[in-house]
Amino acid sequence: MAKQEDAAPKKQEVAGEEQTRAGRTFVPQVDICETPEGLWLWADMPGVDDKSVEVRLDEGVLTIQGQVSLEDYENLAPVYTEYNVGNYFRRFSLSQDVDTDHIKGRMNNGVLQLELPKSARAKPRRIEVTVS
Amino acid sequence: MALFRFSSALDPMRDLIALQQELDRFFENPRGLDLGVSGRGVFPPVNIFSDKDGYVIRVEIPGVAPDQLRIDAEGRTLTISGKREDGKSGDASFHRRERDMGEFSRSLQLPDNLALDRAEAAYQHGILTVRVPKTEEAKPRQITVKAA
Numbered sequence: 550m551a552k553q554e555d556a557a558p559k560k561q562e563v564a565g566e567e568q569t570r571a572g573r574t575f576v577p578q579v580d581i582c583e584t585p586e587g588l589w590l591w592a593d594m595p596g597v598d599d600k601s602v603e604v605r606l607d608e609g610v611l612t613i614q615g616q617v618s619l620e621d622y623e624n625l626a627p628v629y630t631e632y633n634v635g636n637y638f639r640r641f642s643l644s645q646d647v648d649t650d651h652i653k654g655r656m657n658n659g660v661l662q663l664e665l666p667k668s669a670r671a672k673p674r675r676i677e678v679t680v681s
Numbered sequence: 682m683a684l685f686r687f688s689s690a691l692d693p694m695r696d697l698i699a700l701q702q703e704l705d706r707f708f709e710n711p712r713g714l715d716l717g718v719s720g721r722g723v724f725p726p727v728n729i730f731s732d733k734d735g736y737v738i739r740v741e742i743p744g745v746a747p748d749q750l751r752i753d754a755e756g757r758t759l760t761i762s763g764k765r766e767d768g769k770s771g772d773a774s775f776h777r778r779e780r781d782m783g784e785f786s787r788s789l790q791l792p793d794n795l796a797l798d799r800a801e802a803a804y805q806h807g808i809l810t811v812r813v814p815k816t817e818e819a820k821p822r823q824i825t826v827k828a829a
Contacts, residue, residue, distance in 0.1 A: 572697035578779040580767060591767070593780050595741040595807035621810075622700055625730035625737055627707035632726035632741055635701060659743030659807015 563638050577615065577637040577661075587666035588647070594637045595659035596621070602656045604663065606649055611641045613661060704728070724781035727761075727789065733821075735795055735814040740787070743807025744780075750809060754797040759811065762786035794819035 560575040577592040590611075594602065597615030605612045615637040622634070648668040655662045725742040740761055742750070750763040764784045791797065791813060800813040 573701055578781070580778050580780050581776040582773040583776060584773050588776075589773070591744070591780065593743045593807070595743040598806050619697060619700060621808075622730075624732050626732065627703055627728065628731050628736070629727075629729040630704045630707045632728060633701050633704045633708075635697065658745065658804075659741075 560632060560635075573633065573635045574638045575633075575635050576639050577613070579639065585667075587664060588643075590661075590663040590665065592637070592639065592661040592663075593659065594661055596634065597637065597656065597659060597661070599656035602654075602661055604652075604654050604661070606643070606647075606652065609643050611643050611663075611665075612639075613663075614638050615661070723787070724785055725787070727787055729789065735812065736791060738789065738811040738813070740809040740811075741807065742785075742809055745804075747804045750802075750804060752800075752802050752811060754800060757793055757795075757797065758788055758790050759797065759800070759813070760786060760788045761809065761811070 563574045563576055577594045579593070580589075580591045582589050592613055592615075594613075594615035596617035601616040601618070603612075603614040617634060617636055643665070646667050648666045651666050653664040725740050728739045730737040730739070738759070738761075742763070742765065745763060745765050749765070750761070753760045753762070762785060765782050767780065767782050794815055795813045796816045797813060800811055802809060802811045804810075
């Protein structure tokens with residue numbers, strides 16, 4: 550893979566959504582890909598562990614949230630900063646074809662990985678044509 | 682009249698807003714220190730802090746295995762490099778592809794009161810933390826006053 554030379558975007562703040570907790574909240578970068586079996590989603594949320602991540606699916610809306618801990622910053626004085634620190638929030642509208650009972654989630658090394666299998670009727674089916 | 686300038690460690694920051702404002706104040710502002718941070722604006726982003734023991738460097742680089750991270754120390758320069766790869770390939774079609782991937786390399790030139798040979802690195806929750814302690818000579822000493 551070619552070496553990254555172009556600029557990485559700064560963290561985007563969540564717009565248009567007010568959180569009850571004070572402080573800026575950021576939009577995690579995601580990769581979403583589709584296979585015949587379903588959707589896969591990866592969200593970068595560095596600083597978030599499996600206890601502070603929350604994933605909800607309500608009425609076809611997928612919400613992912615992550616909390617970061619401030620304890621890691623106690624007694625530290627900034628000298629040079631390129632990124633800010635804050636909680637994460639992002640929302641997606643899913644098509645209705647997700648098998649909500651079988652969604653799997655994993656949180657590892659700051660990456661949330663979601664597997665959203667398609668419901669049976671949404672999977673591409675081959676219809677047998679028989680000669681009668 | 683002499684003007685003393687004390688650089689005190691920040692009070693424990695409990696408030697998220699206070700932390701975010703502090704990080705904003707130092708945004709890309711090395712405060713006169715010539716840190717020579719290379720590749721600014723390229724992933725992964727780097728924050729540099731100091732505490733009473735030395736420097737603490739944080740890099741946000743989620744989703745790599747620790748053995749894919751390489752930290753080299755030479756003279757006063759610390760270089761953090763590695764490669765991040767994504768998981769899926771084959772018969773997948775991407776709806777969105779936002780996460781930074783690929784090879785990366787960031788170099789920092791640290792002040793010379795730090796002992797780079799005693800640096801320690803840890804990777805947790807997608808954040809790499811490198812602690813570089815002050816050299817023995819640089820540690821604050823208290824000078825006793827003898828009665829003459």
